[in-house]
Each structure stands twice: as C-alpha cells, then as structure tokens.
Amino acid sequence: MTNDKEPEPTARRGGWRTATETALYGPEGFYRSPEGPAGHFRTSVHASPLYAGAVALLLRRVDDALDHPDELAFVDMGAGRGELTEGVIAALPADVAARVRAYAVERAERPAGLDPRIEWRAAPPGGVTGLLFANEWLDNVPLDVVEVAADGTVRRVLVDTEGRETLGGPVEGADAEWLARWWPLAPEPGLRAEIGLPRDRAWAAAVATLARGVAVAVDYAHQRAARPPFGTLTGFAAGRGTTPVPDGSCDITAHVALDACALDGAAPLTQRAALGALGVSGARPPLSLASSDPAAYVRALTRAGEAAELTASGGLGDFGWLVQPVDLPPDAPLLVDVADHEEE
Secondary structure (H helix, E strand, C coil): CCCCCCCCCCCCEEEEEHHHHHHHHHHCHHHCCCCCCHCCCCCCHHHHHHHHHHHHHHHHHHHHHHCCCEEEEEEEEEECCCHHHHHHCCCCCCCHHHCCEEEECCCCCCCCCCCCCEEEEEECCCCCEEEEEEEHHHHHHHEEEECCCCCCEECCCCCCCCCCEEEEEEEHHHHHHHHHHHHCCCCCCEEEEEHHHHHHHHHHHHCCEEEEEEEEEEEEEEEEHHHHCECCEEECCCEEEEEECCCCCCEECCCCHEECCCCCCCCCEEHHHEEEEECCCCCCCCCCCHCCCCHHHHHHHHHHHHHHHHCCCCCHHCCEEEEEEECCCCCCCCCHHHHHHHCC
C-alpha cells in the first residue's frame, strides 16, 4: 500500500513505468552494470547448459519446419551478456550452426570476448526467418502500477527515486480498458495491479519481426483467473529479493500476464512441459551404470539434478512458455508430446 507522506521536493516523482525505464536502462541503470544480470540472480540460462541445449533442439525443429533455409536466425531477446546465444550455437551440429545467424538483443554494451559470430543489437532485426527466444525479457519491460484508493477509484501509483509512493490520478483510456479485460480490480482499497499493455505491445512488435518461424516468451507468469491481489512488483539485487527502489541499485521486475500477450495461434504451457518435450528429464540414471561406468554415472546424475532444477514444481518448472508460430503449418512438430509432460 502506498505511503501518503509527500516526497522531498528534490526527489523525482512519476509513474513506475517511467521510473523503471530510467532505473534499469538509463546511463547508470541496473542492466548497464559490468557484472550483468548473472551477478545478481540465477535464471534458467545460468542454471544449466541443458537449457541452451533444449533451445538449440527447438531451433533445429523450427529449421525442419522451415525446410532448412539458407539462413536461419536465432534472436535472443534480453540477452544479458550473451550466455544463451553462445550456448545455443555451441549445442548445434556444425551443419546447422553454419547456416545460423545469431542476434543478441540487449541495451547494454557488447561484452568483451563474445563469440564473433553473434551480432549484438539494441533492437531485433526485421524480416528474419527462424526462432526468436525471449527468456525473462518481458518481466523487465517497464509498466505502471495502479492501486484502488479509499474512494474505490483505481489510481496510478507514483514513486520517487527513493521508492516512496503516492497515489496519482485515476486510470483512463486504453490502460483502463486493459485492466477491465485482463486484470479487473474490485473496489477494495489497497488492491493493486500492473498494467501489462506495454508488454503486450512489446511482444507483438517482437513477433512482427519474424517473416516466418517461431517466437517464444518464457517468464514468471499468471493467468486472469488467478491474478495476485496486490500485484507482483519486486526488486532483486545480490542474489536476493528486495524492496523495489528505482535508483539503479536493483532489478525491478513483475510477473507477466502471458495470456494477455498471446496472439492468435499461440500455445501456452509450463516450462516443465516444454523442456520435457525437448528431452530434459530429471530422472535418475540406473544404478547399474554406477558399477559399469562410474564416471558416466556421475555425469548423468549431475545432468539429472540440473534437469530437476529446471523443471521443478514451485520453481523454474512453473515458468510460463508462450509459443507463437509465425506462418508455419499448424501441425509443425515443434514441441512433441507436450500433453504427456503436462500430466507428469
């Protein structure tokens, strides 16, 4: 709930969307720091090379569905320091990698030592054919926060650079329409929501850069029937959650209403199901392997532990995947046996 105390006259005050844009991507923004996201929190990309291997397999299936074009694009949205892009290239067979044109899309400067085959860009290329993959990108697209005031009206939450909040004017226009459709709030003071319209538009724009292929968004997500009553805005720094303060000292993130982002033909599923359909399994290797080939048993056990982390209920396995084909046959075998993995 907001604090009614007025901020100091010298503190900047505006909506969370504007404040987050500066705090994350401004000249001194969090995502421009030398250590990058991996210095503060662990994503699926950092948890195991199995993740990049699964994305590489998905890229190969997209390649099959496209009938093996001369140039196959892999576009990594919100690429961090290029870890996923490098991992995908390394996991591809040589004949496929030779046709891949890899793009890492990130606002920070290109990191030193990055594979020279990777093109570093501030925005995705247009008119490409292949796979666009956005791992934990949409949760960092800045958006505004709203709160139900004492009189029952939904008002925009204003914040200063020290994180102190006050209520602004009522929400109107397209933002109000989005809330009514995707995150309706009861007239109970203190209830909060995040307006996901900027994310819907950002995702639609990213998908539109593909001439043919598949776009995938992976993120913390929630559905209309179970929106969190007080929103999900939070901060992360140095490996732990913290109060979101828009001064560049921490990540500022909020879970994504992926159902609102979905375009026609999109398939929503959990990461557990998606990775299962891409061959990532947390099943332990047979004990017989321990006696016949101890080293192989240890390697297989390590992979099983990493796979279990990527697919765990209550953790990374609950992430939402939004799979959006673009000008592909509806029966293209991109993620096979998904239903079986959803039941596991």
